[in-house]
Amino acid sequence: MSTLLGRLTPWIAGAAALIALPHVFTSGFALTLMSQIGLLIVFALAYNMLLGQGGMLSFGHAVYFGLAGYFTIHYLNFIYEEQVPYIPVTLIPLLGGLVGLFFGILIGYVSTRRAGTTFAMISLGFGEMVTALTLVLVAIFNGEDGIQTDRVLGEELFGITYGPNIEVYYLIAGWCLVCTLAMFLLTRTPFGRISNAVRDNPERVEFIGYSSQRIRWLAFSLSSFFAGIAGALHAVNIEHVGFEQVSVIQSGLVLFMVYIGGAATFVGPIIGATLLYFLQSTLTGVTEAWVLYLGVLFVGVIMFFPGGLAGLISMHQPIWRARARLLAPLLVPYSRFLAALIVCVLGCIGLIEMLYFRSSRLSTETELVIYGVESDPFSAGPWLIFAAAAGLGAFAIRKTYPGAVSAWNTAIADARARPLG
């Protein structure tokens, strides 16, 4: 019983957090932010069924997210016009999931015949094609304007109308929890394990009785199902869907979320979706260079931490499990490295902000405040300071990095040397 309780603990804690959050952050902005994060978590986890679990890199997964969104909006509008059977809004996401599943099965059949780079290119091709079609088929997609709806269909269970945003938040939170649990359990099924096996070694799988193509197709379809649920939730939350939602930009964003969060672990996409969307929503108002920072972060993660943020955490898990005290010797070398990293990053940010200010400043903006200090990008002082910080930081990174690595190596070797228990 205690192990069952232990396993359920994270889920109960997660549910409790989802219930409590809107009482902590009460503003409408925060509520929208959390609602979006909730549905993006579903989308990111769905995407990771491809990338992290199945080894398929897709540049066009927003297609299923967006098409489900379009369908949802149309369906809600049709309910108003009484052309289709009534479905309560609570269950509408399921409908979106089925739409995603339908297109996933259809398009997946063609695209999963190949893996690796070719698969990536096909997904890009489909993404481009569907985006172009949303602009051409005006009656269905209404071009750039997109389509709108009113999510309030009337009273449902317990008098919920989904008029107030808090009700939509709880709708999303509920679906997010259910989908997360479902996708987590999926990783523990025969399908989930073989999907991992296909990722690691598609050829070998063929010699233990499995068609790797069939597995990819199944993974693709199921992933599209969950992406469809996320798309429907998005449509209900925003009451609008437009071509941005199917576009390659949206696909790229979810890729960034999953990869930066960490594709190799289950929680990675959750971390990535939360962190990136939060940063995106708050930083865009602060700095113009946000997209550049995002790109650099992404490239940096690929080059230095291919496991993503969650990977950084989970690489310490064996040490932690073996003996928590083994983590202690890591503290000093890690903080040295971190300090160097922070100095370098702060210096670089300063330089970039000044460059942006010089190239695209508005005449109504006359001063640049970096880290609370007014920095004049037209005098040498700030340039020298930030360049020095960046340079010294980079130098210090080179000096401290090997120390951090060797500390980890020692710790992990110690941890592995201990018997299983």
Added chain:
Amino acid sequence: MAVLKWLRTLGITLPIVLAAFSARGADTVKLGLIEPFSGPIAAVGRDTLEIFEFFAHEVNQRGGVLGGRHIEIVPLDNAMNAEKTTQQLRKVIDDDIRFVSQGVGSNHALNIIKFLTRHNRRNPDQAILYLNHSAVTTSFTNELCSFWHFRFDANVDMKVAALVTQIGRDPSARKLYMLNQNYAYGQAFQAAAQRLLAERAPDAELVGDELIVPFGKVLDFTPYIAKIKASGADTVLTGNWGPDLVRFVKAAAEANLNVAFYTIYAGIPSSVAGIGAKDGIATRLKQVTEMHENDPLYDQQPADLLDTYERWRQQTGKSVYSERMRWTIEYFAAALDKAGSDDPALVAAAMEGMAMEGPAGPMAMRAADHQIIFPMVISTMTEDAGRPFIYDGEDYGVAFATDGWIMSDAIELPTTCEMKRP
């Protein structure tokens, strides 16, 4: 050289900002500006912000509104993404901002209209008013019209009406070729032109009518140029903007296609910069606007307005190319004063029917649908016609010269709006 320019502008603007900062503490009337300030078309959003801040500052310098309160522009980035627009609207509600403006992207405009319709119905005490400075979809002041929406730009149909009227006057426009972007806006342009051509330009024959996949998907326009050439057209009428306009015009110029281009958006900075002087002049590129700097009427504007324009050019290194954004602020200020309150419902009521002196005669905010009606001018890109087009301090070596004015009566179209007032 560039550094010098920056230093110069810094010297000019520093006192203004200091003044602005001293005003920050006071109780301001906030106007949220929801535009893309990041992402691929951030330039358009940021230009808008600059104009709004500049002219809001002008109003504040004159003594502000409502007996000394200042107008504060609150930039809200939507990154050209619909969900971000909604999110920013919720922020607007959080921060108790009661007036918003937007204009880049009619999809966002539509979202704002729908959102505010719902919000204002549910929360009449916290109603929010939307001042649309540039989103041109005609239906916003027809079947989708709302009491909470005011448009300070001509809609597509009106702009097409102006262009078609001018084509009717142009004796060299005999064979007309239309090419538009295949989405809501381009189709509306096409439909309006088809409707108005027979009536206003009976001598012009429509020899081609084409729709293309929009948003930069067409990389090479030469096949279209070949078709235009084969059709014998002497005039092209297009609503294209962005890369779809730039590549179209450049391809025509390169093939020495001898036609005149009637467009809406040839004169905005990204078009001028992308097309360049040589190709623009070769294709006799025309635009329809509310005003331009080289029109004879320009110099007859009130002296203080000319002063303001001159300051604008000095401070920003940019030409004056969107008068309507100035009006938006002016209307806003005048309506606040007329209402004597910053209650959006009262301000909206005050704005209805409000008249103001435009650059070429009176203009009015039609009460029936909240569409502004004003005279428009068609102008052609030329090499030298007085004030050259400048942007970010760069002189593009071109200017626009007036072809003719289309007065309000020719632009004013009937509306189907059934306005519901609270």
Added chain:
Amino acid sequence: MSSALTLAGLRKSFGAAEIIRGVDLAVEDGERHAIIGPNGAGKSTLYNLISGRFPPSAGRIHLYDTDITGKKAFDINRLGLTRSFQVTNIFARLSVLDNVRCGCLYALGHRYAWWKLVGRLQDVNEQTASILRDIGLWEKRELPAGLLSYADQRALELGIAIAGGANVILLDEPTAGMSHSEVEQAVSLIRRISEGKTLVIVEHDMGVVFDLADRISVLVYGEIIATGTPGEIRASTAVQEAYLGTGAS
């Protein structure tokens, strides 16, 4: 007597080069059959043809009475033929346990199931555990397979191959690169797991071959020049000349 595996007139060309030049071979049900030959004789290619990695250019392959010529690898596997690889071919990021588990899922009828949890599949758990103990990796079951030592990875390779309980097992140089003591362990392991099954083994270590095999076939330049008991092969002058002779002297 029924044959477990029958090759008839098998040929394979890559471009102009013919690698397999008409192989006829019948492996009896339940026997341990070794295929030996110099490097480049086409042993791995022969395995690839049998297991369905490539289709043959000509000829037929039968698994018992079923014609498996040109069938897909997974179809052949489902009919009861499994193989290991000369170059270690495992699922590097999965745990050792999951590697073996994946090997038996299909055979135990769980196929593509996405509605059952692997942890709850009693039959799979039991079979996985018994194979892990057999190959001596039970203690290391939670390690990612990529972190295993070379010898352990070879053992795991074998474990994945036999996990499905296939009747016909093709092993490709299972002891390659092992130390002397490791080889001994491997041989006893192979003997154990092939009990009651049909085994075909390609091997360079002649000790292993003569120790294990009931019969031996000699493949030289894409042709089988001799088939017989270890004694017959040892005595064959043709084999001596073509192959063993060079090795013996």
Added chain:
Amino acid sequence: MESIIFAMFNGVLYGMLLFLLASGLTLIFSMMGVLNFAHASFFMLGAYFAYQISEGLNFWAALFVAPVIVGLVGAGVERWGLRPVHRYGHVAELLFTFGVAYVIEELVQMIWGRVPVPYEIPELMSGALFTWQGFDYSIYRVFMLVVSVVIFVALFALLTYTRIGLIIRAAVSDPVHVATLGHDIPRIFMWTFGFGCALAGVAGVVGGNVLGTEPAMAIQLGPIVFVVIVIGGLGSLGGALVAALIIGVVTRLAIFYDYGLGSLFLSLGLEIDTAGLLRDFTRITTAQVAPVLPYLMLVLMLIFKPRGLFGTRDV
């Protein structure tokens, strides 16, 4: 008949520009197995560098200097970016270049601003060379064609007949072996990548002034280039050429023979409600969907011939 030839000639002109872009991508892919998502970004860099250089000097200086700079940037990206990622496999490399594309786009905006730059065709070549069907072909159009053909021939000759080509081809099929012969494979890869990027740079120099030089040009052009090399068969230079020409000609013909899909549906006996949600299908013409056709061809190709026209190997 002449109009068909005319449309096809236009298609060839456009196709050769596509090929010019695709050639560098194909080269990099066939040597390194890396699909460079940032390829169109290097194309964009070529256009911007060319603009900057032709502002200061002239077009001819830009034509030779800009690609060299782009090539050096590309080699730098390979040396300090791609090489460390190599050990994580091709998908990681693809992701890396995807990220690089983002970064380059932002850097371009940071340096040159967010509006297009006025990079124009040199005065000398903007005149008409000949007129066909009343359509003036500028000297520049033909110049572009010549550059593309020269590059194709030179590349082909380089790979087929020179020692470097031999080493490069050997390095692809058996890198370990070539390394034991004393060739520095990482170095070869670095310069291959740089050279491929330089080719994209050349395309940027000659294409930037025709297409318009702006920050979004990479993202608009990138996907179509991938379509070219996938249809042609990954890694096949000849395939890329044929695919580029096919795409050029097909899209041209689709615009020229403006055929309505509605009439196609009618001839198939399908009736579509002209007011319903599917009404657009009756209205659409082939000209309107011309830019989508390459993607459609890509999908069809992958269904019926997954390796592409001339592809010899899987990815």
